[in-house]
Amino acid sequence: MTLKGSVDYEVRGSVALLSIDNPPVNPLSSGVRQGLFENVRLALDNTEVKVIVITGRHRAFIAGADIGELGSVGESTVGLDETLKNMEESSKPIIAAINGTAFGGGLEVALCCDYRVANAKAPVGLPEVKLGLLPGAGGTQRLPRLIGAQAALDAILSGDPILAPAALQLGIVDEVTDGDVVDAAMNFAERLIAEGCPVRKIRDLTDMVVKDRGNTSIFQNARTANEKSRRNQFAPEMIVQCIEASINSDSFDEGMAVEQKCFAQCMKNSQREALIHVFFGERKAAKVAGIPKDTPLVAIKSASVVGSGTMGGGIAMNFANAGIPVTVYDYNSENLANGIKVIEGNYARTVKKGRLSQSLMDERMALISGTDDFDSLGSADVVVEAVYENLDLKKEIFLKLDMVMKPGAILATNTSGLDVDAIADVTARPESVVGMHFFSPANVMRLLEVVRGAKSSNSTLATAMGLGKQLGKVAVMAGNCPGFIGNRMLAGYTRQAALMILEGALPAQVDKVLYDFGMPMGPFAMNDMVGLDLGWRARKMSGGSNEVTVRIPDALCELGRYGQKNGKGYYLYKEGDRTPLPDPAADKVIADVCSELGLEQREFSDEEILKRCIYPLINIGAKILEEGMAQRPTDIDTVYLNGYGFPSYTGGPMWYADQIGLDHILADLEAFQQQLGDAWKPSELIRRLVKEGKNFASLED
Numbered sequence: 001m002t003l004k005g006s007v008d009y010e011v012r013g014s015v016a017l018l019s020i021d022n023p024p025v026n027p028l029s030s031g032v033r034q035g036l037f038e039n040v041r042l043a044l045d046n047t048e049v050k051v052i053v054i055t056g057r058h059r060a061f062i063a064g065a066d067i068g069e070l071g072s073v074g075e076s077t078v079g080l081d082e083t084l085k086n087m088e089e090s091s092k093p094i095i096a097a098i099n100g101t102a103f104g105g106g107l108e109v110a111l112c113c114d115y116r117v118a119n120a121k122a123p124v125g126l127p128e129v130k131l132g133l134l135p136g137a138g139g140t141q142r143l144p145r146l147i148g149a150q151a152a153l154d155a156i157l158s159g160d161p162i163l164a165p166a167a168l169q170l171g172i173v174d175e176v177t178d179g180d181v182v183d184a185a186m187n188f189a190e191r192l193i194a195e196g197c198p199v200r201k202i203r204d205l206t207d208m209v210v211k212d213r214g215n216t217s218i219f220q221n222a223r224t225a226n227e228k229s230r231r232n233q234f235a236p237e238m239i240v241q242c243i244e245a246s247i248n249s250d251s252f253d254e255g256m257a258v259e260q261k262c263f264a265q266c267m268k269n270s271q272r273e274a275l276i277h278v279f280f281g282e283r284k285a286a287k288v289a290g291i292p293k294d295t296p297l298v299a300i301k302s303a304s305v306v307g308s309g310t311m312g313g314g315i316a317m318n319f320a321n322a323g324i325p326v327t328v329y330d331y332n333s334e335n336l337a338n339g340i341k342v343i344e345g346n347y348a349r350t351v352k353k354g355r356l357s358q359s360l361m362d363e364r365m366a367l368i369s370g371t372d373d374f375d376s377l378g379s380a381d382v383v384v385e386a387v388y389e390n391l392d393l394k395k396e397i398f399l400k401l402d403m404v405m406k407p408g409a410i411l412a413t414n415t416s417g418l419d420v421d422a423i424a425d426v427t428a429r430p431e432s433v434v435g436m437h438f439f440s441p442a443n444v445m446r447l448l449e450v451v452r453g454a455k456s457s458n459s460t461l462a463t464a465m466g467l468g469k470q471l472g473k474v475a476v477m478a479g480n481c482p483g484f485i486g487n488r489m490l491a492g493y494t495r496q497a498a499l500m501i502l503e504g505a506l507p508a509q510v511d512k513v514l515y516d517f518g519m520p521m522g523p524f525a526m527n528d529m530v531g532l533d534l535g536w537r538a539r540k541m542s543g544g545s546n547e548v549t550v551r552i553p554d555a556l557c558e559l560g561r562y563g564q565k566n567g568k569g570y571y572l573y574k575e576g577d578r579t580p581l582p583d584p585a586a587d588k589v590i591a592d593v594c595s596e597l598g599l600e601q602r603e604f605s606d607e608e609i610l611k612r613c614i615y616p617l618i619n620i621g622a623k624i625l626e627e628g629m630a631q632r633p634t635d636i637d638t639v640y641l642n643g644y645g646f647p648s649y650t651g652g653p654m655w656y657a658d659q660i661g662l663d664h665i666l667a668d669l670e671a672f673q674q675q676l677g678d679a680w681k682p683s684e685l686i687r688r689l690v691k692e693g694k695n696f697a698s699l700e701d
Contacts, residue, residue: 436448614653
């Protein structure tokens with residue numbers, strides 16, 4: 001078989017330097033494993049070589065496993081376990097010269113070295129949990145021996161990167177350098193030679209094991225945290241079991257046997273495949289059909305934001321976080337001052353939690369300025385309008401932006417579902433107008449829907465997508481239709497929930513079913529959090545609504561039940577506590593509305609509730625694909641996972657549908673259509689795929 005990647009070998013004095021070459025990020029492909037195995041042997045056989053140094057070419061040390069090879073290593077290829085065993089049994093010390101990213105298997109390779117020297121900007125970590133896996137090459141056994149069980153649990157359960165200076169403090173690396181890491185490793189090697197070339201195998205370290213053994217609270221606390229923040233996920237419990245074994249097993253090899261058993265269980269679990277689908281889906285989203293790779297981009301060196309409210313402030317923080325100077329406009333100087341104060345407060349809370357340094361906060365605040373002079377926005381390379389959802393107001397703003405913004409600037413609207421073309425058409429440069437729908441809170445949520453207008457140029461669209469990446473967002477291209485991708489689908493989800501409580505279900509039952517499925521909260525708890533009065537007041541201003549689904553929230557608001565903000569909505573809330581508590585008074589309001597409307601009440605099974613809420617997402621998602629409003633099913637999954645809290649381990653609504661089987665989905669849609677009306681009419685795409693024996697995955701490019 002053809003090996004992928006290689007490892008170069010050279011001898012510098014008494015040191016053998018092994019350089020991994022598998023661009024761009026040096027994954028542990030077949031050729032890399034083979035090269036490490038053979039070249040370590042070569043260095044061991046050379047009597048002139050006293051120390052071995054392993055480093056990476058390009059921008060990474062080793063970025064992790066080659067996911068494309070996961071579970072499919074050929075018999076003729078050296079496996080990672082064999083490669084690591086060869087390194088760990090070396091009689092000569094091995095130094096990992098971590099030049100860049102060392103994730104997953106990359107860090108596990110480094111942990112099989114005797115010492116680790118890292119560039120100050122190099123991140124290390126074990127992110128396997130994000131793929132429904134655990135470190136399967138000794139990471140769960142070696143890391144606790146090096147830094148202790150608690151620190152290892154924190155690192156492996158989060159899967160987050162750890163920059164070299166923090167890794168030095170934890171004890172993961174032995175030295176950090178701002179200079180050339182290979183030179184630093186060579187100097188480290190010379191010191192080892194002077195000391196007689198001592199080896200230090202992590203598997204033989206026992207200090208942390210002795211310290212943590214018998215401390216059962218470490219693992220009890222980890223399981224409690226998993227139940228709260230990693231609910232329903234399979235891999236986190238396996239990780240706790242592995243680290244528990246690293247501390248309590250009689251030998252390193254006994255702990256390794258537990259790791260291998262748990263890794264095999266993760267490999268067989270459906271969550272692993274779903275999360276790998278998510279991983280690749282996010283990367284596919286960046287590829288937009290019809291936009292050439294060499295499309296010229298607008299250089300974004302400065303930005304403006306219209307609106308200093310919650311959304312405007314959050315968007316401004318995104319620019320500042322990316323090092324882009326941003327000017328925030330509000331016609332009301334008092335609102336502007338309050339908006340800047342909220343931004344400062346957001347940063348201050350992050351500093352207080354230890355997630356941001358004060359100096360970095362000061363740098364970011366210095367990039368944010370406020371103005372009540374609209375004309376001063378014009379010098380920016382991009383402007384984002386972030387006022388409330390009123391089409392006439394947005395048109396008025398874009399008419400003014402067209403007059404003040406410099407030629408070539410990107411004009412973006414943050415609308416969550418209004419007509420981007422109607423907004424663009426009031427300008428003389430519709431080719432420069434695009435939707436950039438940030439999700440609230442904009443400084444936290446990862447999703448960015450980039451909405452393609454009918455006249456948006458390739459340069460505008462490519463710049464908006466690239467800007468999303470620059471801001472740390474997962475950007476997904478959406479077509480210009482009411483609600484775009486996410487909110488268009490959400491309408492079906494929330495409408496069915498509202499109808500079910502008119503038909504006899506209670507909010508607590510509906511919310512529990514969705515929460516147990518994996519949503520962060522059910523639709524009624526979500527409505528209480530947002531505030532029932534927002535929609536109620538808007539309806540009153542517009543003359544009211546005859547829509548039956550608003551009768552219950554309007555009745556609650558008429559009684560002063562607005563949600564969390566005043567302690568009562570669909571639920572009751574104790575002061576200072578956001579936990580929703582069932583409230584007989586709210587249930588009576590619901591019963592009274594149903595009686596007034598003459599609606600027949602019945603009991604609902606949990607299965608029906610789940611289907612009534614989730615299947616509209618699938619059916620509307622299919623219609624969005626039919627219409628070309630989304631490029632591919634994974635784009636829809638990416639939107640719902642990153643913007644709406646859909647549980648990642650299900651893969652997203654379209655992946656979830658494939659796992660159920662589109663034939664079963666179609667049968668249920670047809671049954672609901674017969675029972676509940678044409679709102680349930682199955683999409684033609686689902687019908688066609690079932691007829692052809694295909695699924696949504698077959699549509700992927």
